[in-house]
Amino acid sequence: xxxxxxxxxxxxxxxxxxxxxxxxxxxxxxxxxxxxxxxxxxxxxxxxxxxxxxxxxxxxxxxxxxxxxxxxxxxxxxxxxxxxxxxxxxxxxxxxxxxxxxxxxxxxxxxxxxxxxxxxxxxxxxxxxxxxxxxxxxxxxxxxxxxxxxxxxxxxxxxxxxxxxxxxxxxxxxxxxxxxxxxxxxxxxxxxxxxxxxxxxxxxxxxxxxxxxxxxxxxxxxxxxxxxxxxxxxxxxxxxxxxxxxxxxxxxxxxxxxxxxxxxxxxxxxxxxxxxxxxxxxxxxxxxxxxxxxxxxxxxxxxxxxxxxxxxxxxxxxx
Numbered sequence: 001x002x003x004x005x006x007x008x009x010x011x012x013x014x015x016x017x018x019x020x021x022x023x024x025x026x027x028x029x030x031x032x033x034x035x036x037x038x039x040x041x042x043x044x045x046x047x048x049x050x051x052x053x054x055x056x057x058x059x060x061x062x063x064x065x066x067x068x069x070x071x072x073x074x075x076x077x078x079x080x081x082x083x084x085x086x087x088x089x090x091x092x093x094x095x096x097x098x099x100x101x102x103x104x105x106x107x108x109x110x111x112x113x114x115x116x117x118x119x120x121x122x123x124x125x126x127x128x129x130x131x132x133x134x135x136x137x138x139x140x141x142x143x144x145x146x147x148x149x150x151x152x153x154x155x156x157x158x159x160x161x162x163x164x165x166x167x168x169x170x171x172x173x174x175x176x177x178x179x180x181x182x183x184x185x186x187x188x189x190x191x192x193x194x195x196x197x198x199x200x201x202x203x204x205x206x207x208x209x210x211x212x213x214x215x216x217x218x219x220x221x222x223x224x225x226x227x228x229x230x231x232x233x234x235x236x237x238x239x240x241x242x243x244x245x246x247x248x249x250x251x252x253x254x255x256x257x258x259x260x261x262x263x264x265x266x267x268x269x270x271x272x273x274x275x276x277x278x279x280x281x282x283x284x285x286x287x288x289x290x291x292x293x294x295x296x297x298x299x300x301x302x303x304x305x306x307x308x309x310x311x312x313x314x315x316x317x318x319x
Contacts, residue, residue: 106154109313
């Protein structure tokens, strides 16, 4: 029991340090994150205003520490805009004044569940309707108390999602791992926010056996590659090439004993035939806390490797 308690204390410290080192980046793992989404359903919105609205939504989530990478984001912040009034001034030059109702939404963009919404009214003035539209959108104030309350409500609903669907998320990740899609499994598990403490702990416990399966597979592949290289060129140069491949193998993997035996075989052959010493530096085994850090790295690499795609989210019935 004491060993288990010590493990979780150490694990907590490592993950806390990891989170601090990455705090403030838009693609942090383990945080509640939203993707900004401007749908085509907003009628009569000028394209330039659409771009400004997207920037404004990104600004809102960035200011509140919930900006995501937009790679496979499930939860979104979106908006609908309605024109309340349009007035033309009698001044020279003529100016157009627009009054807009901007309704913001947070929800699950995959299954189409709306979590929270709020409406703010803004005005804009411009030499033409497009400029007036842009001016109004720019006047959305992220410090507005209604917007702040709306975002907090949305975050609470996202936490509820993780708390109620935790076992399913973990099972899904384990299924991905069984298909050999380890990095994707790490990404799914590492995306569970720390604020969902119970699910967060379950996910971290699930990562370790998946990671060990991952490194076991890599070990077998790399060991075979190294043996092929050595068989083709059994001299000092071949030994170095094989060693470069073997150095990529995690010492926690199940076949590391075979790696050591193979290294000894190469060293013995080089000494007998080339009359030289060939030394291979073995890595130290990692603690479970370090394994989690490695899994986080693999998850981040997976996220970065995904090409951003134009995602069409499900917002039917939101307005």
